[in-house]
Amino acid sequence: MLILREWIRDCDEHSSCKPPQTILPTRILDVGTPDCPEVHLWDPVPEGTIGKYVSLSYCWGESPEFTTSRANLEARKAGITVADMPATYxxxxxxxxxxxxxxxxxxxxxICQDDAADWERESSKMLSIYSNAYLTVSAARAKNTSEGFLGPRIKRTFVELLYTRDGLQQSVLAFNLPLQQELLKEKYIDLGDEPLSQRAWSLQERALSSRTLIYGSEQMYFECHEGFKGEDGLCLDEPENPQSLYWLHRLDLEGKSETDLLHEWSFMLTLYGPRSLTCASDKLPAFSGIASLYAKKLNQDYLAGLWKNHLVEGLMWQSLSFRRVEEYRAPSWSWASGDGIPPFGHIGEYNEIAEILDAKVTLKGSNPFGEVTDGRIKLRAPMEKLYMMTENFDPEAPGHFPYDNNVNIRTANGNQEGFHSRFDFDFTADDAAQEALKIVKSLENVDIFALFLSIDRHGLKNEVDESGTYFGLIVKRVGDTEMYKRLGFVLCDKEDIGRDLEKGGKEDYHTVTLV
Known part of the structure; x- marks a missing residue:
């Protein structure tokens, strides 16, 4: 507790991280005095009430039972016996x-967990709740609420070393430091092995907080806008690589260009995408606090994870280690329709060849960054019918890259040897071969198309390539309509297609609606 008090005192005195006394959330737990056997849920907190509070970031576990509902709300207000609460609480x-x-x-x-309207209203306030907290406590080491975070930790092994100074023989205790973390200091900040780091909601809880006290498996850490510290003397405050040590800079978006903001948005998605959710429908809500912060800076409408003024770029996310979920939670064109890493596809400059005609989403509630029930993008772009080359297709054959177990595809007039497809599935997983085969079988007798969106004339070394690389989506028609669903993405050149898409007019472009 002494080192914790020292960290907070230093942060209060030497940085701008300390939040002012702020307005309390709609409901708050009044923990009372140290010897009080009960805490009380204060509901409703009078509007405009000022106070300091701690916010908790933690893993619920598989079946959380200790919650507030409409049925027990009055009982929670009357008093909650601390001894009856889970260990983390x-x-x-x-x-x-x-x-x-x-x-x-x-x-x-x-938050009333059985009241959909209350849950949506309060969960949409994550930006203010975590950014205004005096301190966020992160129970990073606990897999569920029954484990707690103040218990015994992994013990260090010490070695006694003798040394002589000024003629006097003395001894010190030394311990090993993890080599990987010492070589790559950002590994300390990532906390990748801690259970909480695998959970989707915890990303914005940590990113939006002014300062966070982290209870890890081996030691306690403290982070704020000024740096990252550990009990063992670790101190990171001047990162050489701001993107790798992103947490030290948090979501400081002031003064950044739109291009830089979009790049950082893409980076945040790579952090968020692979994290797990107990409730699949939380995919957009669990990121809504971060999305709302970017929306203020970009001054753009948010469409199920994409930005309206940059839809062509947004549509070109690449599905890496990606798995779609069975239940609907976002349109097929949104990265939120599945789990995995969805970075933007372009490295250098590119030219858009698709034209966005209309775009809209239907919200499930009032949160513009929350759940959606429908989403459509109408656009005009060149299309080519694709043919899967299934003869001798063996998804288990060894390849140079993990995605080699995708079936090859070709167009009618392009390179007849075909080129790589990138269907939306986890081609790095153990079951990749089975998933690839499943996709091929599901598309038997189904017409699929390449919908081309842009051309990139800059390679990996940012050298100009006159032929360029076309970026597009693999899509299939929905019934007999002009609506199409995304199946994956494709990269190819004009020889693969059989024609130069930029030559000639747009009279052969197709008008389609992505759903």
Missing amino acids: QDAVKLTRELGLRYLWLDSLC
């Missing part, structure tokens, strides 16, 4: 009290 109450603070925000208790 008890630890959070204890820590809040020892810091001399009165209020604690816990999502499972401060």
Whole structure:
């Protein structure tokens, strides 16, 4: 507790991270005095009430049971016995009290979990809740609420070393440092092995917080806008690579160009995409706080994870380690329709060849960054029918790259040897071969097309390539309509296509609607 108090004191005195006394959330837990056996849910908090509070970031576990509902709301207000709470909640109450603070925000208790309207309204406030907290406590080491975060930790092994100084023989205790983290300091900040780092909601909870106290498996860490510290003396405050050590800079978007903002947005998606969700429909809500922050800076409409003024670029996300979910949570053209890494596809400059005619989404509720029930993008672009080259197709054959187990495709007039397809599935997974075969079988007797969106004339070394690389989507028609669903993406050149798409007019472009 002494080192924690020192960290907070130094942060209060030497940085701008300390949030001012801010307006309390709609509901808050009043933890009372240190010896009080109960805490009380304060509901509703009078509008405009000022106070300091701790917010908790933690793993719920598979089946969270200790929640607030409409049925027990009054009982929660009357009092909650601390001893009846899960260990993680008890630890959070204890820590809040020892810091001399009165209020604690816990999502499972401060949001009515069985009231859809209340959940949507309160979950849309994550930006203000976490950014205004005096301190966010991250129970990074705990897989669920029953484990807690203040218990015994992995013990270090010390070796006694003798040395002589000024004629006196003395000894010191030394311990091993993890080689990978010492070589790549960002590995400390990533906390990739901690259970909480695998969860989707925790990304924005950590990114939006002004400062965070992290309880890891081996030690405690403290991070803020000024740096990252550990109990063992680790101190990272002057990163050589701001993107690798992104957490030290958080979401400081002031003064950045639109291009830089979009690049950082893409980077955030690579961090968020692979993280897991207990409820698949939370994919957009769990990122809504970060999205709302970018929306203010970009001053653009948000369409199920894409930005309206940059839809062509947004549509070209590449599905890496990607898996679609069975239930609907976003249109097929949105990265939110599945889980995995969806970075933007372009490295250098590119020319758009598709023309966006209309775009809209239907929200499930009132949160513009939350769940959607429908989304459509109408555009005009060149299309080519694709043919899968299934003869002698063997997804288990060894290849140079993981995506080689995709079936090759060709156009009617292009290179008859075909070229790589990149269907949306996890081609790095153990079951990649089975998934590739499943996709091929599901598309038997189904017409598929390449819908071309742009051309990139800059290679990996940013050298100009006159022939260029075309970026497009693999799509299939929905019934007899002019609506199409995304199946994957494709990269090819004019020889693969059999013609130069930029020559001639746009009279042969197709008008389609992506859903």
